[in-house]
Amino acid sequence: MLRVTNIDVAYKDVQVLWDISFEVNQGEFVALLGANGAGKTTTLNAISGLLKVKKGAIEFLGKDITQLPGYKIAELGIIHVPEGRRLFPEMTVRENLEMGSLFPEAKAKRKETMKKIFEQFPILEEKQNKEAGTLSGGQQQMLALGRGLMALPKLLILDEPSLGLAPVLVTQIFDNIKEINNEGVTVLQVEQNVVQTLKMCHRAYVLENGKIYTQGTGEELLNDEHIKEAYLGI
Amino acid sequence: MEDAWIKFGQTVICGILLGGMYSLIAIGMTLIMGVMKIINLAHGALVMVGMYVTYICSTNYGIDPYIGMFIAMPVLFLLGCLIQKYMINRLVEVDSILPENQVLLTVGIMLVLTEGIRLFFKSDYRSVVTSYSSNTVFLGDMSISVPLVIGFIIAMTFTFLLHMFLTKTDLGKSIRATSQDRDAAVFMGVNSSKITMITFGLGAALAAAGGSLLLPLFYLFPDVGHLFTAKSFIITILGGLGSTWGAAIGGLVIGLSESLGATYISMGYKDVVGLVMFILVLLFLPGGIRSLVKR
Numbered sequence: 350m351l352r353v354t355n356i357d358v359a360y361k362d363v364q365v366l367w368d369i370s371f372e373v374n375q376g377e378f379v380a381l382l383g384a385n386g387a388g389k390t391t392t393l394n395a396i397s398g399l400l401k402v403k404k405g406a407i408e409f410l411g412k413d414i415t416q417l418p419g420y421k422i423a424e425l426g427i428i429h430v431p432e433g434r435r436l437f438p439e440m441t442v443r444e445n446l447e448m449g450s451l452f453p454e455a456k457a458k459r460k461e462t463m464k465k466i467f468e469q470f471p472i473l474e475e476k477q478n479k480e481a482g483t484l485s486g487g488q489q490q491m492l493a494l495g496r497g498l499m500a501l502p503k504l505l506i507l508d509e510p511s512l513g514l515a516p517v518l519v520t521q522i523f524d525n526i527k528e529i530n531n532e533g534v535t536v537l538q539v540e541q542n543v544v545q546t547l548k549m550c551h552r553a554y555v556l557e558n559g560k561i562y563t564q565g566t567g568e569e570l571l572n573d574e575h576i577k578e579a580y581l582g583i
Numbered sequence: 584m585e586d587a588w589i590k591f592g593q594t595v596i597c598g599i600l601l602g603g604m605y606s607l608i609a610i611g612m613t614l615i616m617g618v619m620k621i622i623n624l625a626h627g628a629l630v631m632v633g634m635y636v637t638y639i640c641s642t643n644y645g646i647d648p649y650i651g652m653f654i655a656m657p658v659l660f661l662l663g664c665l666i667q668k669y670m671i672n673r674l675v676e677v678d679s680i681l682p683e684n685q686v687l688l689t690v691g692i693m694l695v696l697t698e699g700i701r702l703f704f705k706s707d708y709r710s711v712v713t714s715y716s717s718n719t720v721f722l723g724d725m726s727i728s729v730p731l732v733i734g735f736i737i738a739m740t741f742t743f744l745l746h747m748f749l750t751k752t753d754l755g756k757s758i759r760a761t762s763q764d765r766d767a768a769v770f771m772g773v774n775s776s777k778i779t780m781i782t783f784g785l786g787a788a789l790a791a792a793g794g795s796l797l798l799p800l801f802y803l804f805p806d807v808g809h810l811f812t813a814k815s816f817i818i819t820i821l822g823g824l825g826s827t828w829g830a831a832i833g834g835l836v837i838g839l840s841e842s843l844g845a846t847y848i849s850m851g852y853k854d855v856v857g858l859v860m861f862i863l864v865l866l867f868l869p870g871g872i873r874s875l876v877k878r
Binding site: 423 | 678750753756757759760763764766767768769770771772773774775
């Protein structure tokens, strides 16, 4: 579904990604793991068109999207839920959700999708007329997920959905994500919360210093000696 | 004693009516500020160009200024879109040019517009005379000029329509979303460069509307724009940068204080009142009116 081939990405003169390649298949839940500064967010920003790729190619559903502007990539069905939620703080919960469904297809089903999202996250329905900036961290993450789902994404890109949340909320958000994936949405997720992510994803890639260090299924990586030492502290 | 109250009431009402039209111009500036994060110092010049369009319609074709504004608005919308797309946007695309320096370009645009107009119309003071220009309505013993009343009503109608546009339509919501978080808006599929262009056009059209409404009340000359840039800048700061409601209220406050200053201090010092308020706001309420409303 998504194929990233040998991409290099640089911020001005400073190169941060070297020769990154990976793919995500239809229906899969793939995680991108790594320490702070490994290049995870940069990889996601390159996919969704926020950053220009210096070398290499990104393909989505057989179409080359390397040079497309960000809004066109979103129109193709790649929806990026960015790190730190990045809601529209002075718009209401409902308006934030509406902003997720701008394209004709999603707009036609706006009411229907919103109803479904309210069923999954009842708190959002309760607070639908409150400004997004007034929500708690967990509620904001739910809204960010909901806003992404409003677009009826084919591929949902999640950047650190557990960031800044209490452990009990992390488990809840991860359950929500698993549920979204089970309903057929392909998920590409970046996480620092390595153990929990490896337990629920199908496959994972590990990034180190801007390069793919290793890859495998969740279980394989959980038993990998280097992973254990570097990320699990065992 | 009676007379003093009449004088006061008349001053307050005239100030608020005038302020309504200032609001419209300042809302245009604050919209552009919100989306582009720069103060458009060519804003007053756009007001001035809009006034000349309405002026030409009126003197050459006999079109009433309140109808002429509906010609000036689309003309300025187009001009604003072109300026954003082909001039300002070229600087936005260069990473090494800071937003602070994009402001310098708007100063250049302001100069070109002002001198361009001077080339065609000279520096002469002009005014539009309509059948109702000097008419007044009486409210008790207070007399209020008709163009002030009509101008205020139209300005408030536009402000209301703009509010509906920004809160009820997808395009309007996209403008607000882009000003709150540009990257997140792009992730949701907003074409941010198109939105930026439209916003600049919209800001210019509002400037033209405000200018046309003020045409029966002000003398028109190429440098009149500086006055409006200064006023809308003060109002934008007073309202809180990027806040449309703040700008609407800020406009009324500035109109009112100018009017009070003109009546009770001296006509010549009326602009000083606005500037003093500007300094006081920067010193004691740097977030503007918007920061008062927030929790």
